[in-house]
Amino acid sequence: xxxxxxxxxxxxxxxxxxxxxxxxxxxxxxxxxxxxxxxxxxxxxxxxxxxxxxxxxxxxxxxxxxxxxxxxxxxxxxxxxxxxxxxxxxxxxxxxxxxxxxxxxxxxxxxxxxxxxxxxxxxxxxxxxxxxxxxxxxxxxxxxxxxxxxxxxxxxxxxxxxxxxxxxxxxxxxxxxxxxxxxxxxxxxxxxxxxxxxxxxxxxxxxxxxxxxxxxxxxxxxxxxxxxxxxxxxxxxxxxxxxxxxxxxxxxxxxxxxxxxxxxxxxxxxxxxxxxxxxxxxxxxxxxxxxxxxxxxxxxxxxxxxxxxxxxxxxxxxxxxxxxx
Amino acid sequence: xxxxxxxxxxxxxxxxxxxxxxxxxxxxxxxxxxxxxxxxxxxxxxxxxxxxxxxxxxxxxxxxxxxxxxxxxxxxxxxxxxxxxxxxxxxxxxxxxxxxxxxxxxxxxxxxxxxxxxxxxxxxxxxxxxxxxxxxxxxxxxxxxxxxxxxxxxxxxxxxxxxxxxxxxxxxxxxxx
Numbered sequence: 230x231x232x233x234x235x236x237x238x239x240x241x242x243x244x245x246x247x248x249x250x251x252x253x254x255x256x257x258x259x260x261x262x263x264x265x266x267x268x269x270x271x272x273x274x275x276x277x278x279x280x281x282x283x284x285x286x287x288x289x290x291x292x293x294x295x296x297x298x299x300x301x302x303x304x305x306x307x308x309x310x311x312x313x314x315x316x317x318x319x320x321x322x323x324x325x326x327x328x329x330x331x332x333x334x335x336x337x338x339x340x341x342x343x344x345x346x347x348x349x350x351x352x353x354x355x356x357x358x359x360x361x362x363x364x365x366x367x368x369x370x371x372x373x374x375x376x377x378x379x380x381x382x383x384x385x386x387x388x389x390x391x392x393x394x395x396x397x398x399x400x401x402x403x404x405x406x407x408x409x410x411x412x413x414x415x416x417x418x419x420x421x422x423x424x425x426x427x428x429x430x431x432x433x434x435x436x437x438x439x440x441x442x443x444x445x446x447x448x449x450x451x452x453x454x455x456x457x458x459x460x461x462x463x464x465x466x467x468x469x470x471x472x473x474x475x476x477x478x479x480x481x482x483x484x485x486x487x488x489x490x491x492x493x494x495x496x497x498x499x500x501x502x503x504x505x506x507x508x509x510x511x512x513x514x515x516x517x518x519x520x521x522x523x524x525x526x527x528x529x530x531x532x533x534x535x536x537x538x539x540x541x542x543x544x545x546x547x548x549x550x551x552x553x554x
Numbered sequence: 555x556x557x558x559x560x561x562x563x564x565x566x567x568x569x570x571x572x573x574x575x576x577x578x579x580x581x582x583x584x585x586x587x588x589x590x591x592x593x594x595x596x597x598x599x600x601x602x603x604x605x606x607x608x609x610x611x612x613x614x615x616x617x618x619x620x621x622x623x624x625x626x627x628x629x630x631x632x633x634x635x636x637x638x639x640x641x642x643x644x645x646x647x648x649x650x651x652x653x654x655x656x657x658x659x660x661x662x663x664x665x666x667x668x669x670x671x672x673x674x675x676x677x678x679x680x681x682x683x684x685x686x687x688x689x690x691x692x693x694x695x696x697x698x699x700x701x702x703x704x705x706x707x708x709x710x711x712x713x714x715x716x717x718x719x720x721x722x723x724x725x726x727x728x729x730x731x
Contacts, residue, residue: 291579
């Protein structure tokens with residue numbers, strides 16, 4: 230991509246952002262779930278009130294990770310196979326920038342000030358990317374193949390799940406230093422945390438367990454046995470329940486965050502991966518990779534209430550916050 | 555310098571580990587077949603994890619340890635004499651399915667670096683419907699795989715393997731009459 234084209238995209242982004250702000254103030258944003266379908270190369274935006282897809286945006290090849298800006302105006306999507314980070318304007322519903330990033334950009338997270346962090350699967354680093362210029366602002370060496378990133382409360386820390394070194398890195402995003410490693414189970418892949426970050430939940434794909442980590446004591450406090458090949462995890466803070474997708478079992482395990490007691494196992498579609506809870510809705514959404522559907526789960530009673538068809542190969546999900554609440 | 559070292563380490567990881575697969579896009583395959591035999595008869599054949607070469611005509615031989623319980627292992631020998639190691643994840647008697655995964659890849663004989671798969675049987679009229687589905691990654695999970703180890707090669711290999719296997723299963727069960 231030429232510099233001129235980048236500049237045009239940036240200008241477009243600013244214009245779209247201004248237009249979007251006006252539009253969102255008029256309509257009021259509803260809580261939405263972003264569904265990234267890797268095979269179909271599209272982003273579907275699902276309305277969490279009606280559980281229907283509101284709109285779709287075509288993406289470049291093989292999109293994987295997704296995160297949403299604090300304002301809800303932008304989404305950041307990684308494409309490990311083409312080494313790209315796409316910036317999507319959710320208001321104008323267009324891709325406004327495409328930045329070449331690293332070697333296999335996979336995980337992505339956004340901090341409280343809108344800083345975008347990308348984990349590079351084969352370079353073993355997490356980098357903060359300036360989404361307006363595509364430049365690397367900070368680079369933190371972490372464990373092998375960082376597959377997920379979680380920001381600490383108030384962004385004081387940054388946690389990465391390291392798929393190939395079986396641990397979690399705790400880093401200081403300001404100094405750019407890795408502070409500690411906490412060993413977890415075999416093949417850790419995804420992470421969720423309570424909002425105060427006193428508990429972190431890490432799924433271990435190869436061990437079929439969840440490690441519950443206390444980031445203050447740097448210890449894995451207890452483990453929860455779940456289904457086969459757990460790939461995704463989310464917490465519903467209202468009920469204190471943790472949901473884990475079991476990719477090879479085609480189910481979701483629901484357990485109590487306090488003691489790890491398994492409350493229910495919910496059958497969903499084939500090969501479920503990503504899971505998110507739409508805050509305040511009492512509903513969780515699960516990407517069924519093989520079935521090309523998103524399952525809707527009522528967290529309180531652990532029942533699947535519906536399935537929404539989406540593009541082929543949905544893996545990762547993100548929540549776009551409801552700005553009117 | 556560091557970059558070059560990292561590249562070398564990266565390549566080493568691709569060659570040496572089945573678990574290094576998640577950066578690229580996973581692929582899927584699903585094949586089904588109708589068999590003129592009751593589900594119980596099909597299931598009795600399917601659930602014998604180590605005895606897979608008894609029905610899968612894409613194989614020359616198979617042997618295993620640990621019976622039909624989770625954690626059992628088997629070694630399968632392909633027609634090209636290449637060997638793969640597989641691990642059993644679940645035999646579900648109630649729902650009649652077997653879940654298993656590749657535990658030791660050999661991309662020179664089978665161009666897939668990791669797969670997990672499920673084979674199930676359900677009643678279909680007087681006969682059975684057998685469904686075999688798999689999720690897998692190409693043989694070379696770097697961003698620039700050669701043609702023989704790319705997504706298409708993996709998809710072709712898995713699809714052909716499932717088709718041959720199901721045809722073999724059907725032939726065995728229908729021959730029994």
